[in-house]
Amino acid sequence: MSKTYYDPADLKKFGKITEWNEELGTKFFDYYGKVFEEGALTSREKSLIALAVAHVVKCPYCIDAYTKDGLERGITKEEMMEAVHAGAAIESGATLVHGVQMMNKYDKLSI
Amino acid sequence: MLKKSLKQRQSPLSSPEHQLNVLANGIFKKEGLPSFKTSLEKSNLFPLKPNPLEILQINLGYMCNQVCAHCHVDAGPDRKEIMTKETMQLCLEVLKKSNVTTLDLTGGAPEMNPNFRWFVEQAHKIGVQDFIVRSNLTIIMANKKYHDLPEFFKNHNIHVISSMPHWTKGKTDKQRGDGVFNSSIESLKKLNKIGYGLKNSNLKLDLVYNPSGAFLPTNQNSLELDFKKALYDDFGIEFHNLFAITNLPISRFLDYLIASENYEDYMYALVKAFNPMAVDNVMCKNTLSVGWDGYLYDCDFNQMLNLKLKDPIAHIKDFDETALQKRTIQISQHCYGCTAGAGSSCQGAVV
Numbered sequence: 001m002s003k004t005y006y007d008p009a010d011l012k013k014f015g016k017i018t019e020w021n022e023e024l025g026t027k028f029f030d031y032y033g034k035v036f037e038e039g040a041l042t043s044r045e046k047s048l049i050a051l052a053v054a055h056v057v058k059c060p061y062c063i064d065a066y067t068k069d070g071l072e073r074g075i076t077k078e079e080m081m082e083a084v085h086a087g088a089a090i091e092s093g094a095t096l097v098h099g100v101q102m103m104n105k106y107d108k109l110s111i
Numbered sequence: 112m113l114k115k116s117l118k119q120r121q122s123p124l125s126s127p128e129h130q131l132n133v134l135a136n137g138i139f140k141k142e143g144l145p146s147f148k149t150s151l152e153k154s155n156l157f158p159l160k161p162n163p164l165e166i167l168q169i170n171l172g173y174m175c176n177q178v179c180a181h182c183h184v185d186a187g188p189d190r191k192e193i194m195t196k197e198t199m200q201l202c203l204e205v206l207k208k209s210n211v212t213t214l215d216l217t218g219g220a221p222e223m224n225p226n227f228r229w230f231v232e233q234a235h236k237i238g239v240q241d242f243i244v245r246s247n248l249t250i251i252m253a254n255k256k257y258h259d260l261p262e263f264f265k266n267h268n269i270h271v272i273s274s275m276p277h278w279t280k281g282k283t284d285k286q287r288g289d290g291v292f293n294s295s296i297e298s299l300k301k302l303n304k305i306g307y308g309l310k311n312s313n314l315k316l317d318l319v320y321n322p323s324g325a326f327l328p329t330n331q332n333s334l335e336l337d338f339k340k341a342l343y344d345d346f347g348i349e350f351h352n353l354f355a356i357t358n359l360p361i362s363r364f365l366d367y368l369i370a371s372e373n374y375e376d377y378m379y380a381l382v383k384a385f386n387p388m389a390v391d392n393v394m395c396k397n398t399l400s401v402g403w404d405g406y407l408y409d410c411d412f413n414q415m416l417n418l419k420l421k422d423p424i425a426h427i428k429d430f431d432e433t434a435l436q437k438r439t440i441q442i443s444q445h446c447y448g449c450t451a452g453a454g455s456s457c458q459g460a461v462v
Binding site: 044068 | 277278279282322324326327328329333334337338379
């Protein structure tokens, strides 16, 4: 048994989740595949969104997967880092906007 | 940046036997990844037999002005293996009597063979439907004696195919050496200037894309659009087609994969992406590869692994098209590189 919670080799086993619930697992992977097809957004644009979200949700498997996917698509490191900053800006913005709640509460409780 | 070939560095991986040993063991033994033969058998595609011969690919020598990190030939300035005029003469005889429709000259830098121009002139006289020279582009700028190559290519109706791993300088130079990007751009401009690669031009100029690292190429058409837009917007450069070629795990690329601890993941990705539909169109089905010393192989990769054709025909001097059609194509795990995803050949994706 691995002594860390995350093992890079587990990413290859992702498909095995279907073995314990075939219906839901299959529906998930079908959905996942469909989402990343070319649509109103290109697969390239979706790959960059996925990379940004991977960082925001702090999923090491997703970061590995979408860095590699970006390389395969010829996405440059500058584009990748900008996508990560876009994710980070939203995440830090989401934290900071709660500062308004803090200010409201502060004012309400203060004479 | 690499300066010397594996051979010059006396690396164990300069030995084809050592490479084949690596490819036959490791994860294919201990983790039970299926061998290429097993994957073919599962799809009822074993043994692999050739389709009618169309392409004669001749390796004029392993000498090159570049030392690219991914080179499957282990080419470089220190390689001395060069095809002689006598062997070239044997190739010309074959060209006259065979049904070959495409002649494909490769290397190393084929232009560095001292008899390169003589050979092109002779082959041009015989006439061949599609006459390809795989030029690394920088050779044109490398020395004054090569500056007129674009005109020479044009005069002999050569179809130029050139490597270009990315449309940015950083990625290109990291794979192919410092200064390669700028030099390649200058050469492409020279080729464009005399008509190569322009829309509706008969002077064909195609580019080859190899991933610059341990990952597979993505959709060839979308890469082509990205390359076309970037090269035109940034430099006003035009070309016809982009061929996406998967790096095969042999020679310097194998060395890189092992040293960077990417070998197992890369092989796993290739095996996972095995596509039976790609098998019928891989290059070994319609190509014969001629080594610098005249020995015959199923492809340029098998040449580098020293997997020579076996009896009855092993050398160009004994060329017999009918007998060659009966051969069985030799395989090992490196073949997964040509059957992954959309497949890969010297003409790019095959599906």
